[in-house]
Amino acid sequence: MREVMRHMLRTACLLSLAIVLSPPGTAGAAGTAPATLLVTDSLSSPNQTVMVEARLMSRGPAAPAGLGGEPLELLVYGKVVATAVTGEDGTARLPFIPKAQGVIPVQVRVAESPRVAPTEGLGHLAIWERRNPIVAVELAALMEALHEKKAVSDARSKPEPEGTPMPDAADELGKLTQFYYRVMYVVPSASFGGDRFQASESSRAWLKLHKFPTGYVLVVPAGEQAFGSKLDELHADGWKTVKTGIGRTKAFAEAFLQRRLDAVMVPEPAKGEAPRKAKVAKEWKEIRKKL
Incomplete structure (x- = not known):
């Protein structure tokens, strides 16, 4: 019985050590924190650079706070067109040059991060000619x-x-x-x-x-x-x-x-x-x- 207990204890210790030494991400999403990603609308014209603004905030029982240093991706029609890293306040600006007119739906998401769970936010780009009423x-x-x-x-x-x-x-x-x-x-x-x-x-x-x-x-x-x-x-x-x-x-x-x-x-x-x-x-x- 003592040998069995010693073996179980040794196995538990080795497993704990393996978890501690595992690189970020190998333990799955359990080690990442939930967050909220919000996107504002932007106004521009075709063939002109427009900046899409996004803000990444912590989500939980505590007061929300900006999450800095996190990678974001801007997607238009499912294609990644720009990347940026959030500042200390959790905000980022992602540039894009639209080609066509219309109100374009855009998506901003957190790229691979060892700290933040997969999160996305949606917004609109109003791409109009300046002569449009x-x-x-x-x-x-x-x-x-x-x-x-x-x-x-x-x-x-x-x-x-x-x-x-x-x-x-x-x-x-x-x-x-x-x-x-x-x-x-x-x-x-x-x-x-x-x-x-x-x-x-x-x-x-x-x-x-x-x-x-x-x-x-x-x-x-x-x-x-x-x-x-x-x-x-x-x-x-x-x-x-x-x-x-x-x-x-x-x-x-x-x-x-x-x-x-x-x-x-x-x-x-x-x-x-x-x-x-x-x-x-x-x-x-x-x-x-x-x-």
């Missing part, structure tokens, strides 16, 4: 009501936009974009705790869930002047066809009106809330008549 739509204008989720202690939970789509909003916007307009959805990062990556991810998910036409999700920082500043930046970059905005808030409408552009507010705001030159639609079925 673009309508900017405030996300809040698509919803009956928009609520912000309060911060929760569980770091694994994701904030999502809450709101029932306004009647006919998806259908009417689909008609606008079927032959003429490209659509840019404007989302305030403040609705997601200032996190532009999460704002982009969650807004895309909501739009897809409710069958809105695929477009470019533009996340703007907090502040009433934030979208106006972004509008100036777009025009300076050659996107001068962003001439019309459909929004819910006074600040959004004023960003267009102050630049002598067109703004439509939907639904009809409270008396005195609409700027003097703003057009007003009671419901989405009236929108096309206002443009």
Whole structure:
């Protein structure tokens, strides 16, 4: 019996030593940590370099933190077209030169890593000609009501936009974009705790869930002047066809009106809330008549 016990003990010790000395990866995925990979949308034109931004964050009971030094791959139509390594904050920028127009789905994934489990994130590249007419739509204008989720202690939970789509909003916007307009959805990062990556991810998910036409999700920082500043930046970059905005808030409408552009507010705001030159639609079925 003693010989048997000694043999079992010796075998256990050798097995433990083998596990400790094994190179990373040979023990399988058990040694890797789960993570979250988020991707923002990007806007560019054919044959011009566009940068796809991604952020890799830890996932677990502790507060999320950026994972630096991890290899990422950018895939377009299933083909790897760029690679990058995340910085200390977990972000990376991956370059790509698109050839054709359209809203292109892209995938960013963690390449082989001994530390992070296989993870991927999805986003869109809006590849349009600068002469294409673009309508900017405030996300809040698509919803009956928009609520912000309060911060929760569980770091694994994701904030999502809450709101029932306004009647006919998806259908009417689909008609606008079927032959003429490209659509840019404007989302305030403040609705997601200032996190532009999460704002982009969650807004895309909501739009897809409710069958809105695929477009470019533009996340703007907090502040009433934030979208106006972004509008100036777009025009300076050659996107001068962003001439019309459909929004819910006074600040959004004023960003267009102050630049002598067109703004439509939907639904009809409270008396005195609409700027003097703003057009007003009671419901989405009236929108096309206002443009």
